[in-house]
Amino acid sequence: YQRIVLASRPRGEIKPENFRLESLPLPQLAEGELMVRVHYLSLDPYMRGRMSEAKSYAAPQPLDATMIGGTVGEVIESRNTQFSVGEFVAGMFGWSEIGVSDGSLLRKLDVSSVPLSAYLGAVGMPGMTAWYGMNQIMQPKAGETVVVSAASGAVGSAVGQLAKLRGCRAVGIAGGKEKCDYVVNELGFDACVDYKAGNLKADLKAAAPDGIDAIFENVGGEVFDTALGLTNAFARVALCGMIAGYNGEDVPIRNSRALLKNRVNLRGFIVTEHPELWPQGLADMGALVAQGKLKYRESVAQGLAAAPEALIGLLKGRNFGKQLVKLI
Ligand code: NDP
Secondary structure: OEEEEEOOOOOOOOOHHHEEEEEOOOOOOOOOOEEEEEEEEEOOOHHHHHOOOOOOOOOOOOOOOEOOOOEEEEEEEEOOOOOOOOOEEEEOOOOEOEEEEOOOOOEEEOOOOOOHHHHHOOOOHHHHHHHHHHHHHHOOOOOOEEEEEOOOOHHHHHHHHHHHHOOOEEEEEEOOHHHHHHHHHOOOOOEEEEHHHOOHHHHHHHHOOOOEEEEEEOOOOHHHHHHHOOEEEEEEEEEOOOHHHOOOOOOOOOOHHHHHHOOOEEEEOOHHHOHHHHHHHHHHHHHHHHOOOOOOOEEEEEOHHHHHHHHHHHOOOOOOOEEEEEOO
16 A cells, blocks of 8 residues: 655745655554555645644654544454444544554544545534634624635635624635635625735725624734734634745734734634534534535545645645545
């Protein structure tokens, strides 16, 4: 089977040479272990951080080891009484066609009403991230205006739809007309501002005529500063990501004046640090997807060897919705 390891650490943007594809013989299972054939690999912005040596909230990805990553797949062999061949599971098997586990940290998946791939998106870590920021930090009331950046992406698309379900005005910020059209016409946001069009401030003001009560921030930099400038008194900010800075770019918060003037409550969070909330959050998100109340879109790269380019593309905004790699 094949896997991809981290061959070297990138400086600035990731390059294909930072990865190496390897072939390995199928492992033998020990008593209590099971083997999973990975169907989909999740690509996520956090992976850029793990590729660096810099200290962060998580340890760096070791060199010459399988690249980290969330996966969903099917049990193909089992010496574990809790898991049977043919069951679907989510786990962190990384960039590999095959995973071996003792069963701990695996989540069994019901694929009868939710598609397998959705467990890496709307009903997985990104969906949980949207749920957390919405319910634990922003807590918007009906009629309030919620702004979310990277609005067409895995996390952002869920945030705006959850805001609509709460009766809020949902305003997205995304790159390009096609993404903005999708956010409004398909996902049902009230408005979406194309930050690449060059009139961010005026366009956002027009899209949020009553000001902004809550921001779900995924990008940082100018996008965030502009939204901060339009906040109402006692606005909440769920600071989720700053993808504009993941290749080492400076992403200062310049609009600190707005933070004080509007008594803004800003909180950063890392969703994996709140495992106690995941069962409830994933149950909520799963029900919404099963009922057709939460839509999502996927960008699917084909085959393990396509993963490096797809990750590079994700960090440049070339994805349109949740970025996956389909292995079979
Ligand atoms: P997305 O599916 O949203 O993909 C990333 C998107 O970011 C791109 O498509 C692009 O959309 C947008 N983007 C905006 N500015 C830039 C820029 N300067 N460079 C590159 N891309 C840019 O990814 P996710 O939904 O998985 O993640 C969204 C954010 O949430 C990320 O910041 C991520 O790190 C964060 N996150 C945080 C978690 C936490 O626990 N705190 C957990 C999960 C995710 P466009 O074309 O519209 O610009």
